[in-house]
Amino acid sequence: MTQAEAAAHVPALEAHWGGGASPFGATWQKTMMWIFIVTDGLLFSGLLCGYGFVRHVSPVPWPHQSEVFSIPFIALMTFILITSSMTMGTAVTAARLGDRRRAINNLIFTIVGGFSFLACQAYEWTHLIREGARLTGNPWGPPQFTQSFFILTGFHGSHVFSGLVILIITVIRAAMGKTPAQGVELAGLYWHFVDLVWVFIFTLFYLL
Amino acid sequence: MDATGNPYRIYRVTWIILLIITVAMLASESFHLPRIFLIVFLLAFMMVKASMIGGNFMHLRYERPSLAVMVAAGILVTSLILYSFISREFRHIVERLSN
Structure with a gap:
């Protein structure tokens, strides 16, 4: 296509484009955070698809999760993460309404929740490793079982850890009056994403 | 902000619903449902939870x-x-x- 022909197509394209300068109606920071979340979601999507595949093709029967894990303990971890998402949402709204004290308090509750979750995960890993769980094998059957477990929960745990680092920086900056409401909102989006991923891991790995 | 004028209420309500769904998912095994029903039940609730987190916590319903x-x-x-x-x-x- 020549330049003249390309130029002739421009008005036609513009006529169909209704998004204007901001098709998502969000600031560039928020749009970039959403694009990051989608790409990070694809990472976990790939990991969960891989898990589904290795489980499907495993020649050895997959162990029953309740015989390996303490499901009430996993439920406690889920409770902690859901609660921390609730406090994070409250912090975001408080920051938007200019209630700095409430925002900081709820950010601190969220950080406590995040550390509690990581502590539970560290306990769970230690317990299973002591029982013989390794990346190369385990006492319950197919080695893919513990491979999936360590990779899925390890990646998720690393996201919780990086979320905590972001939250600690956000709360320090908020206390100094340097974080705008949007900064809290972006940190919140990442934290809720971590919670969202856990919903899938909890159901697909621990319950199904 | 919801109809009551309390901007934080939506988070508490969502939190309670998420907890109820989680308990229902945990209790589902004790009902000894056929495997296919159990899978459908758990996947449906998983999607409801994901939608609630995305919609209410991540504010996608307002975007x-x-x-x-x-x-x-x-x-x-x-x-x-x-x-x-x-x-x-x-x-x-x-x-x-x-x-």
């Missing part, structure tokens, strides 16, 4: 539909493509077609 579509369709479609590529059935189809 433009284009953003929600970009997020949901992007992840769902790519997950399906990923799974179809790595699944055994897909490999069998490819092998059958190539023979």
Whole structure:
């Protein structure tokens, strides 16, 4: 296509484009955070698809999760993460309404929740490793079982850890009056994403 | 802000519903449902939980539909493509077609 022909197509394209300068109606920071979340979601999507595949093709029967894990303990971890998402949402709204004290308090509750979750995960890993769980094998059957477990929960745990680092920086900056409401909102989006991923891991790995 | 004027209420309500759903999912095994019903039940509740977190906590319900579509369709479609590529059935189809 020549330049003249390309130029002739421009008005036609513009006529169909209704998004204007901001098709998502969000600031560039928020749009970039959403694009990051989608790409990070694809990472976990790939990991969960891989898990589904290795489980499907495993020649050895997959162990029953309740015989390996303490499901009430996993439920406690889920409770902690859901609660921390609730406090994070409250912090975001408080920051938007200019209630700095409430925002900081709820950010601190969220950080406590995040550390509690990581502590539970560290306990769970230690317990299973002591029982013989390794990346190369385990006492319950197919080695893919513990491979999936360590990779899925390890990646998720690393996201919780990086979320905590972001939250600690956000709360320090908020206390100094340097974080705008949007900064809290972006940190919140990442934290809720971590919670969202856990919903899938909890159901697909621990319950199904 | 919800109808009561309390901007924080939505988070508490969402939190309670998420907890109730989680308890229902945990209790589902004790009902000894057929495996296929259990799977459908758990997957349906998983999607409800994911929608509530995305809609209420991540505020997708207040954003433009284009953003929600970009997020949901992007992840769902790519997950399906990923799974179809790595699944055994897909490999069998490819092998059958190539023979």
